[in-house]
Amino acid sequence: MNSATEEQSTVFLVDDDDSVRVSLSRALKKRGFQVSTFPSAESFLESYDPRQPGCLVLDYGMPGLNGLELQQHLVRERISIPIIFISGHGGIPESVQAMKAGAVDFLEKPFRQHLLVECIESSFRKDLENRKYRESTRSARERYGQLTAREKEVAQFIIANPSHTSSKEIGRELDISPRTVDHHRARILEKMGIGSVAELIDLSASLTD
Known part of the structure; x- marks a missing residue:
């Protein structure tokens, strides 16, 4: 439209x-x-x-x-x-x-x-x-749907723990290396069309309504 x-x-x-x-x-x-x-x-x-x-x-x-x-x-x-x-x-x-x-x-x-x-x-x-x-909500959900299962897991951790978003913290929680977290984070931002983790957190209401 x-x-x-x-x-x-x-x-x-x-x-x-x-x-x-x-x-x-x-x-x-x-x-x-x-x-x-x-x-x-x-x-x-x-x-x-x-x-x-x-x-x-x-x-x-x-x-x-x-x-x-x-x-x-x-x-x-x-x-x-x-x-x-x-x-x-x-x-x-x-x-x-x-x-x-x-x-x-x-x-x-x-x-x-x-x-x-x-x-x-x-x-x-x-x-x-x-x-x-x-x-905007429809578009955000559509882009979120393009994430892989692991990317969604990383994104959900970031959204649920906005004060603990370092690669080390995420990697420790999900039992993956910080380097792998960095890769997933970059792909999440690219697929979601945003430039920062803060923007992902801002979008969280749209993804869960």
Whole structure:
């Protein structure tokens, strides 16, 4: 996947009220946003491609699958997209529930458009950061998978013992010579595309998540 840019991000607007979809879509497009509208959660799910960057502006109360149920479905499916709830009748319990599940914000209708715009811009940034992190994690795991069993053993020792990474210490623990450790260390850094043991340790969270 090519690096996503904010210009490619889309506002996915899901609301069963035709007038809200039309007015909000028109207003957001005038501000330069790319907008895709849907009259229901079901229609959104039918056409949404998780590879498309953006955010979800989601009506809380809809017939059929409501906004909170759609959010829960996306969480279960591990589909990560920032969600901004909009509601004409949502109360504090509903907003708390939505925010606990990871929503960016919960705006009660009528709301000022500039507040929605700020939420969308913040959501776009969050989405792109998350996508970059996931791509970096995927790439790191792919490179880690290219290591031999012994190289992984050396790498795992380094990650587990960041204050004991000398070749002598590693060799003593794994019962191999320091020279062999040096060879494995060089191959690990080369295959992982990094320049130091410190970078390997920094990547450890990505390799074990």
